[in-house]
Amino acid sequence: xxxxxxxxxxxxxxxxxxxxxxxxxxxxxxxxxxxxxxxxxxxxxxxxxxxxxxxxxxxxxxxxxxxxxxxxxxxxxxxxxxxxxxxxxxxxxxxxxxxxxxxxxxxxxxxxxxxxxxxxxxxxxxxxxxxxxxxxxxxxxxxxxxxxxxxxxxxxxxxxxxxxxxxxxxxxxxxxxxxxxxxxxxxxxxxxxxxxxxxxxxxxxxxxxxxxxxxxxxxxxxxxxxxxxxxxxxxxxxxxxx
Amino acid sequence: xxxxxxxxxxxxxxxxxxxxxxxxxxxxxxxxxxxxxxxxxxxxxxxxxxxxxxxxxxxxxxxxxxxxxxxxxxxxxxxxxxxxxxxxxxxxxxxxxxxxxxxxxxxxxxxxxxxxxxxxxxxxxxxxxxxxxxxxxxxxxxxxxxxxxxxxxxxxxxxxxxxxxxxxxxxxxxxxxxxxxxxxxxxxxxxxxxxxxxxxxxxxxxxxxxxxxxxxxxxxxxxxxxxxxxxxxxxxxxxxxxxxxxxxxxxxxxxxxxxxxxxxxxxxxxxxxxxxxxxxxxxxxxxxxxxxxxxxxxxxxxxxxxxxxxxxxxxxxxxxxxxxxxxxxxxxxxxxxxxxxxxxxxxxxxxxxxxxxxxxxxxxxxxxxxxxxxxxxxxxxxxxxxxxxxxxxxxxxx
Numbered sequence: 001x002x003x004x005x006x007x008x009x010x011x012x013x014x015x016x017x018x019x020x021x022x023x024x025x026x027x028x029x030x031x032x033x034x035x036x037x038x039x040x041x042x043x044x045x046x047x048x049x050x051x052x053x054x055x056x057x058x059x060x061x062x063x064x065x066x067x068x069x070x071x072x073x074x075x076x077x078x079x080x081x082x083x084x085x086x087x088x089x090x091x092x093x094x095x096x097x098x099x100x101x102x103x104x105x106x107x108x109x110x111x112x113x114x115x116x117x118x119x120x121x122x123x124x125x126x127x128x129x130x131x132x133x134x135x136x137x138x139x140x141x142x143x144x145x146x147x148x149x150x151x152x153x154x155x156x157x158x159x160x161x162x163x164x165x166x167x168x169x170x171x172x173x174x175x176x177x178x179x180x181x182x183x184x185x186x187x188x189x190x191x192x193x194x195x196x197x198x199x200x201x202x203x204x205x206x207x208x209x210x211x212x213x214x215x216x217x218x219x220x221x222x223x224x225x226x227x228x229x230x231x232x233x234x235x236x237x238x239x240x241x242x
Numbered sequence: 243x244x245x246x247x248x249x250x251x252x253x254x255x256x257x258x259x260x261x262x263x264x265x266x267x268x269x270x271x272x273x274x275x276x277x278x279x280x281x282x283x284x285x286x287x288x289x290x291x292x293x294x295x296x297x298x299x300x301x302x303x304x305x306x307x308x309x310x311x312x313x314x315x316x317x318x319x320x321x322x323x324x325x326x327x328x329x330x331x332x333x334x335x336x337x338x339x340x341x342x343x344x345x346x347x348x349x350x351x352x353x354x355x356x357x358x359x360x361x362x363x364x365x366x367x368x369x370x371x372x373x374x375x376x377x378x379x380x381x382x383x384x385x386x387x388x389x390x391x392x393x394x395x396x397x398x399x400x401x402x403x404x405x406x407x408x409x410x411x412x413x414x415x416x417x418x419x420x421x422x423x424x425x426x427x428x429x430x431x432x433x434x435x436x437x438x439x440x441x442x443x444x445x446x447x448x449x450x451x452x453x454x455x456x457x458x459x460x461x462x463x464x465x466x467x468x469x470x471x472x473x474x475x476x477x478x479x480x481x482x483x484x485x486x487x488x489x490x491x492x493x494x495x496x497x498x499x500x501x502x503x504x505x506x507x508x509x510x511x512x513x514x515x516x517x518x519x520x521x522x523x524x525x526x527x528x529x530x531x532x533x534x535x536x537x538x539x540x541x542x543x544x545x546x547x548x549x550x551x552x553x554x555x556x557x558x559x560x561x562x563x564x565x566x567x568x569x570x571x572x573x574x575x576x577x578x579x580x581x582x583x584x585x586x587x588x589x590x591x592x593x594x595x596x597x598x599x600x601x602x603x604x605x606x607x608x609x610x611x612x613x614x615x616x617x618x619x620x621x622x623x624x625x626x627x628x629x630x631x632x633x634x635x636x637x638x639x640x
Contacts, residue, residue, distance in 0.1 A: 083247045099243075121250070123247070156251070161251060161252065162251055163266075201251070207258045208259075208262060210255065211255070211259055211265075
């Protein structure tokens with residue numbers, strides 16, 4: 001396969017093993033280039049390791065491959081939703097969909113002390129931030145910021161519903177330009193927590209509404225803006241009783 | 243790897259939803275997922291898609307010495323394989339509790355109901371007989387493996403043809419497939435299973451449960467029936483589950499009418515397969531990939547115009563695709579690759595410059611198909627209509 005330069009081939013499909021080269025302009029400018037998921041430096045070559053579409057972001061110039069994923073790989077700073085599976089001493093084991101279970105200390109909650117711990121049952125959901133995400137270590141979660149303050153993380157109510165979507169759909173939903181959740185919110189009031197690990201927790205007034213919202217979000221996976229708007233209009237009509 | 247644990251809120255929502263007659267995937271309580279049956283190029287290869295559950299069965303045969311207790315009968319052997327590919331908690335080579343249950347139920351439904359005429363498989367009494375082996379491979383587990391496995395096994399057995407045999411004195415001649423037309427197995431009736439998940443202390447039964455429903459339910463009721471409404475298998479499992487007599491009868495009625503439809507569907511698929519083979523343009527399981535409900539990419543094609551796609555994409559004609567009775571073709575039956583996955587890359591930068599002249603062979607632009615509008619499958623959200631028939635009216639049972 002002929003070598004392609006990064007900048008002229010953004011939004012093209014790449015397969016594992018394809019190599020990408022820096023374009024003339026990239027080489028001349030001494031600015032740093034960041035290569036992200038799906039691209040790897042191998043000796044002098046830059047190779048693609050995942051099948052997908054080449055994407056870019058300006059300053060610093062970042063390139064990565066966007067592909068369909070369901071399995072989550074922990075990354076530091078991500079907000080994720082996990083299921084508490086076990087309690088080991090002072091910490092909880094939380095399944096966040098990664099290869100290894102994450103640990104969450106019982107004092108990593110706002111206002112928690114050694115004597116005053118949160119009440120968490122096995123099977124509960126927690127919305128937490130990844131503090132440590134290294135390939136060789138167990139991921140660690142926290143529900144506070146560095147100052148120990150409440151930042152909206154913590155245990156989620158058991159009356160909502162949890163469902164899983166592919167990771168690219170999460171990125172789409174969290175994109176500031178995506179209006180799906182806002183438009184749905186105009187029809188129904190609901191609470192939502194979107195985890196970068198593909199898990200979405202949602203809670204509306206009734207089970208029926210919760211299920212309807214969960215389905216609307218799941219089926220919007222392959223939709224573009226217009227189709228999403230159409231879906232929302234249909235959804236609003238349904239809720240209004242047409 | 244361990245199975246993803248079930249959270250309290252998932253379980254509660256499923257149970258509460260079923261109480262209100264609402265299922266998480268929007269079906270009514272006695273509605274099955276979309277079922278699709280496809281056959282491979284080999285005789286006796288059948289793949290069943292039940293929603294996202296995918297099971298493949300392959301039948302093979304060999305000549306063996308019959309059992310001394312049944313000297314004038316052939317043998318039927320059923321084997322289930324569940325690899326890690328199907329679900330993370332399955333182990334290759336080890337069936338586990340769930341696997342043994344599937345294996346035994348398929349055996350009970352197909353072998354013990356004597357739907358295959360084993361006597362016709364005997365070649366020479368006490369000396370030679372055909373052993374028919376059904377290998378069932380679970381490819382994806384999204385709940386209700388038993389129904390998918392039995393349907394796949396039955397489909398494969400119906401589709402299978404064994405080599406013809408003639409006797410010359412006591413010499414047995416097995417003819418090659420090109421020498422003499424192979425012979426289908428003698429199938430006396432078509433038994434298949436239908437599973438119900440039991441909720442609400444056995445008062446509410448939910449047909450064709452998904453993985454989540456199976457795990458949230460109190461128990462499970464499996465019924466094996468054939469198209470003549472004859473019951474072949476019945477199993478109730480679960481921890482201390484109660485079930486009302488009326489509930490069993492009502493489930494049996496639902497299952498019997500479904501079984502008739504399913505057998506009809508299987509026969510239609512077999513007839514379609516035979517017709518295609520007769521025409522000689524047969525593509526095997528390739529078609530089932532096009533039927534996949536999930537797709538990899540996102541944006542509608544009207545917006546993304548590839549001037550120079552890097553990898554040429556094979557575009558199937560509409561006519562080439564099988565028109566199955568289930569109408570599972572979600573799109574216009576067109577498999578294409580599209581770019582762009584998120585909204586962030588605004589539509590304006592979608593025009594891609596043509597490749598420089600150095601770049602590989604000449605690539606044709608995609609044909610006009612690329613501009614065809616995608617038609618989304620109409621999916622009902624928040625179904626408000628009161629059509630769903632609650633199978634069991636609880637007040638009747640007390």
